[in-house]
Amino acid sequence: MIIQETRLKAIAFFIAGLFAGVAHAQGSVSVSVYGIVDAAFVVESGGSGGRVNKITSGAASTSRIGFRGAERLGGDHSAFFTLETGTRIDTGALDADNTLFNRQALVGLKSSAGSVALGRQYTPYYLAISGVVDPFGAGYAGSSKSLFPANGSNVRTSNTITYASPTLHGVDMQLAYSLGEQSDSSAGRQYGGAIGYAQGPLTVRLAYNARNSDVVSGASPVDHDLGRNILLGANYDFGWVRLYAGYGIDKGFDSAPLPNANAYGGLRATPSTDSRNVLLGLKAPFGPGTLMFSLMYKNDRTAFDQDAGAVGLGYLYPLSKRTELYAAYGHIRNHNGAGYTVANNSESGSGSTAYNLGIRHSF
Numbered sequence: 001m002i003i004q005e006t007r008l009k010a011i012a013f014f015i016a017g018l019f020a021g022v023a024h025a026q027g028s029v030s031v032s033v034y035g036i037v038d039a040a041f042v043v044e045s046g047g048s049g050g051r052v053n054k055i056t057s058g059a060a061s062t063s064r065i066g067f068r069g070a071e072r073l074g075g076d077h078s079a080f081f082t083l084e085t086g087t088r089i090d091t092g093a094l095d096a097d098n099t100l101f102n103r104q105a106l107v108g109l110k111s112s113a114g115s116v117a118l119g120r121q122y123t124p125y126y127l128a129i130s131g132v133v134d135p136f137g138a139g140y141a142g143s144s145k146s147l148f149p150a151n152g153s154n155v156r157t158s159n160t161i162t163y164a165s166p167t168l169h170g171v172d173m174q175l176a177y178s179l180g181e182q183s184d185s186s187a188g189r190q191y192g193g194a195i196g197y198a199q200g201p202l203t204v205r206l207a208y209n210a211r212n213s214d215v216v217s218g219a220s221p222v223d224h225d226l227g228r229n230i231l232l233g234a235n236y237d238f239g240w241v242r243l244y245a246g247y248g249i250d251k252g253f254d255s256a257p258l259p260n261a262n263a264y265g266g267l268r269a270t271p272s273t274d275s276r277n278v279l280l281g282l283k284a285p286f287g288p289g290t291l292m293f294s295l296m297y298k299n300d301r302t303a304f305d306q307d308a309g310a311v312g313l314g315y316l317y318p319l320s321k322r323t324e325l326y327a328a329y330g331h332i333r334n335h336n337g338a339g340y341t342v343a344n345n346s347e348s349g350s351g352s353t354a355y356n357l358g359i360r361h362s363f
């Protein structure tokens with residue numbers, strides 16, 4: 001506990017140092033409302049449930065409504081907040097039971113030294129995979145979520161402290177620490193970071209994520225080894241096409257969970273605790289819209305040797321700056337009883353093949 005208290009004191013002094021000298025004066029305040037409304041007709045097949053036809057909310061981007069605000073505090077200092085909730089367009093329900101602002105709920109301070117925020121936030125790992133590595137932006141039937149561990153607490157975490165540095169000569173950095181809030185300070189915690197370079201046509205990012213899945217329960221704590229994810233990604237814009245590439249290392253308990261472990265009847269599918277992931281893709285103007293394509297491969301290095309390969313193809317057709325139609329296809333080939341499914345942005349999928357046909361509006 002002494003180590004934990006020392007760590008928290010160090011974080012507090014670090015935050016105080018960043019924002020020392022903030023003027024105690026009321027500044028201008030701005031608040032905006034934003035959101036995405038996304039719905040699609042989805043067809044899935046290849047799983048134990050057979051062919052599934054459904055209307056899905058958020059196949060491309062999770063439907064949401066958010067409130068974002070900032071207040072100038074004097075000099076280059078400002079306070080900011082974000083409150084964002086997800087909603088199911090197909091039913092009108094919240095996409096997380098009994099949780100209103102399940103997507104983001106944070107408040108923070110920003111200055112020329114960077115920004116610090118507290119609350120429920122995206123992980124540096126997910127921001128790297130969705131913003132740099134995946135031409136589908138982690139959505140549609142071509143989503144990297146089909147094979148990469150871009151789900152669950154790898155996407156966003158609660159009880160989190162983040163720091164984002166300013167960009168200097170194209171280089172920036174992110175750090176995140178999520179408290180497990182258990183009697184053992186290391187149990188349930190998650191931490192990570194990312195460093196990247198973005199200038200001109202080139203974007204490169206290296207991200208790290210570590211999750212302790214231990215649970216303290218009375219006199220019988222559950223102990224696991226640390227789950228770790230490393231991701232190196234890049235994309236390059238040639239003008240007529242943007243190429244994408246990513247390489248991931250997943251090692252340890254719960255480092256690469258199966259989003260839908262029962263999709264094929266749960267006969268042999270086993271979450272990998274030691275795997276390597278590769279993605280190659282592109283995004284290019286094609287006719288009036290945009291073409292997206294990716295190839296992925298998961299190399300399972302455990303004794304089960306449950307590898308998988310995936311292909312994704314999609315097309316976006318803009319009706320305006322805010323509204324677009326989309327079509328997407330994804331297929332997975334599982335080996336040795338692997339249980340990976342074709343996911344989209346909001347769902348884990350129910351089989352090895354999926355088609356999306358939808359509309360997305362942003363405001």
